[in-house]
Amino acid sequence: MKICITSGYKGGTGKSTFSEILVYVWRVLGLRAEAIRPFDKGGGVSVVDFPAFQLTDRRHLAELINCNYLVYVVDEDPQTLEAIEKIHVLMKKEVLGVLINKVIGKPSKEFLKAYRRLGHVHVARFDEKLAVHRATGMAPYKVRSVAVLDMAKAAVRLYEEVTRLKRL
Template sequence: MAKIRHTAEEPICFSTLKRVLIEKNKSVDICITSGAKGGTGKTTFANVFAYTYHILTGTSTRVVKPLDSYQGIEIAIVDFPAFQLTDKKYLKRLLRCDAVLYIVEEDFETLRAIEILHMLIKAEVLGVVINKVLEKPSKEFISIYSRFGKVYIIHFDKKLAIHKSVGIPPYRLRSIATLEIAKAAVDIIRKIEV
C-alpha cells in the first residue's frame, strides 16, 4: 500500500489559504480528480459543488477545465479529466491546486489511481466522494478511502446518470444523488468557510 500523508483527523487550514489568495486577487483552485479513472462523475459533482458553493457563500464560483485560463472568479472548481501520470501538463497543473476532492468508485482500479496521485499531491484533501454506489457501500472501500480524507457516499441514480443527454444541469434535477452531492458539498463548504 502507498504511504498516506493526510488523515481525516488533520485540521484543514485551507480556509486561511483561501482568504490570503482572495485578498491578493488570485482565484482559489479546488481540483476535482479521480486520477487515471474516467466515468466517475467528476463533472457532475463539480457542477453541483460549484452551484452549491455560490448559493451558500455568494462567492463567484465557476467550473473550469485544467488547461483553461480564467480571471475574475474567486473560487475555481477545476474539473480534471482522467489522465495518466505521463501527461505532464495535467500532472503539473494538479500539483498547483490549493485543495483537492477525489471522486471515486468502489473498484480497485480507481483506488490504485488515487493512491498514486495522493503520494504526489501536497494540497489539502477536502474529501473523498464514493460515487455511483449501488445499495449499501462496501465497508472495505470506505475504510480504505477514509485514509485520504472524509468519505461521502453518493448513490447511483438513473435520473442523474442521463442528465447530460437531456441537457439539464445536474443541480436542477430532482434526484436522490443530486441531494446527496449537495449535502456533501455543504459539509465541505462548512469546513472551508470557518
C-alpha cells in the same frame, strides 16, 4: 484558491457532474465560485474539473500541483482506488473530501476504510435519473434525484470546510 476535482486516470466517475453541483450550491450559499477546466485562468475560488489523465502526462500533473486543495470523486472499484492512491502520494496536498459516487445499497467497508485514509468520505447513491441527465441536456442540479441530494449535502460540507480554511 484552486480546488481540483479528480479521480486520476479513471474516467466516468462523475467528476464533471459533481463539479457543476458543487459550484451551483456554493453560489447559492454566497461563495463566488466558478467551474473551470485545467489550464484555464480563474480568479477567486475556482473549481477545476480535471479529466481522466495518465500519470505520465506531465502537463496535467503540473497543473494539479498548482491546486490548493483536492477533492476525489471515486467509484467502488480497485482501479479507481489505485489511481487515487497514486495521485495522493504524488501530490501531498490537503484533501477536502472524497466522494464515493454511484453507490448501490451501502458502500463496501473495504473501500470506505481505504478512502477514509485519504480524507473525509461522502457517499452519493446511484440513481438512474441522474445517470441519464447528460443525454437530456439538463443541468445536473435541476434533476430531482437522491444522487443530486447526496452530492449537494457533500457540497455543503465542503463549503463549510472551505470557508473555515479561508478564515485561517
